[in-house]
Amino acid sequence: MKRVFTLGPASESPKIIEYFCQTADGFRLNVAHLSLEGLKTWLDRLSSIFYNQGKVWPVILDLQGAKMRIGQYPSQAEIPANVCLFFGEVSASPDYLPVPHLDLFQVLQVGDILSLNDDRLKIKVTEVGQRQATAEVLVNGSLSAYKGINRLDHPVPFTQVGQRDRAAIELGLQYEYVQFACSFVLDGTEAEHLRPLTQDRRLIAKIERPESMQFLQDIDGNFDDLWFCRGDLGTQAGLRVLGALQAQFVAQFPQLSKPKFIAGQVLEYMTYFPQPTRSEVVHLYDLKIAGFDGMVLSDETAIGQFPEKVADFLQDFFTI
Numbered sequence: 001m002k003r004v005f006t007l008g009p010a011s012e013s014p015k016i017i018e019y020f021c022q023t024a025d026g027f028r029l030n031v032a033h034l035s036l037e038g039l040k041t042w043l044d045r046l047s048s049i050f051y052n053q054g055k056v057w058p059v060i061l062d063l064q065g066a067k068m069r070i071g072q073y074p075s076q077a078e079i080p081a082n083v084c085l086f087f088g089e090v091s092a093s094p095d096y097l098p099v100p101h102l103d104l105f106q107v108l109q110v111g112d113i114l115s116l117n118d119d120r121l122k123i124k125v126t127e128v129g130q131r132q133a134t135a136e137v138l139v140n141g142s143l144s145a146y147k148g149i150n151r152l153d154h155p156v157p158f159t160q161v162g163q164r165d166r167a168a169i170e171l172g173l174q175y176e177y178v179q180f181a182c183s184f185v186l187d188g189t190e191a192e193h194l195r196p197l198t199q200d201r202r203l204i205a206k207i208e209r210p211e212s213m214q215f216l217q218d219i220d221g222n223f224d225d226l227w228f229c230r231g232d233l234g235t236q237a238g239l240r241v242l243g244a245l246q247a248q249f250v251a252q253f254p255q256l257s258k259p260k261f262i263a264g265q266v267l268e269y270m271t272y273f274p275q276p277t278r279s280e281v282v283h284l285y286d287l288k289i290a291g292f293d294g295m296v297l298s299d300e301t302a303i304g305q306f307p308e309k310v311a312d313f314l315q316d317f318f319t320i
């Protein structure tokens with residue numbers, strides 16, 4: 001199975017990246033966590049490492065795609081019981097939630113439930129305007145800048161590539177090894193909006209919402225690789241049905257022609273411990289037998305305490 005390593009604060013040093021190069025088939029940078037300057041710093045760092053290695057690796061820029069996030073917002077352990085959502089990028093007040101997605105306001109209806117920060121908060125819409133709405137909190141929890149916001153039951157259609165993604169694509173195209181991944185793909189039509197911008201680069205579909213399961217063949221037709229992303233999918237669908245969804249995905253392999261990767265919480269335990277759990281290694285082996293072509297490591301290599309041990313573990317895992 002191919003191995004894609006997500007890079008982050010735990011893997012910033014050239015020494016660690018060079019170490020990863022012995023095992024990795026590609027790298028992933030999540031644009032959601034990076035400013036444009038931060039992204040450029042990463043790409044320049046990788047260019048110089050690749051130059052020294054005499055070889056390049058694919059670097060996948062994970063675009064926000066159809067995933068909606070709030071804008072800048074002061075960190076709160078809990079938000080006020082009633083909040084105002086407005087079309088905008090920045091808020092200094094916990095009472096006002098900035099949402100930089102006009103698409104959302106165009107479809108929002110009174111009674112809609114919005115989920116925030118991977119389902120930690122739920123709010124119910126009480127009034128809607130063209131560029132703002134009010135909502136009451138049903139389930140409260142912590143919230144800070146750029147966390148996800150999602151309209152439950154009625155997904156918001158993807159009609160345009162956002163400003164942040166456009167800037168990341170423009171920058172990425174300056175590096176020959178960059179490819180792109182689109183978050184929250186619903187039915188494959190997202191590729192029509194992205195392809196004119198991403199040119200001839202590989203375009204990956206991230207399957208992370210349950211509704212996309214019925215469109216897998218359309219997505220397969222329009223994208224170059226499929227990533228089954230269990231982090232967000234587990235949040236969207238609920239953990240109890242995640243196993244059934246993965247089985248449903250695998251059952252469709254005979255009809256899917258593109259490489260299929262498993263992403264999210266592959267060796268999660270290694271974020272904090274130097275070895276994976278028995279369940280993780282047995283499951284990973286089962287995934288290979290099931291026909292997955294590769295895996296995407298996330299927290300364990302981006303923010304984990306043992307990034308090199310993850311590489312060590314994967315170095316010879318499938319040869320034993």
Ligand SMILES: Nc1ncnc2c1ncn2[C@@H]1O[C@H](COP(=O)(O)OP(=O)(O)OP(=O)(O)O)[C@@H](O)[C@H]1O
Nearest residue numbers: 006007008009030032033034231232298299302303
């Ligand atoms: N460049 C970065 N800078 C800071 N933190 C990062 C960076 N990249 C990843 N992280 C952190 O590492 C963890 C794993 O990153 P990853 O992108 O896989 O998670 P995620 O945000 O849940 O992904 P997704 O956007 O697909 O939901 C996250 O907790 C994220 O906050």
Ligand SMILES: CC(=O)C(=O)O
Nearest residue numbers: 229230231232263264
């Ligand atoms: C990797 C990723 O995006 C996920 O599991 O949600």
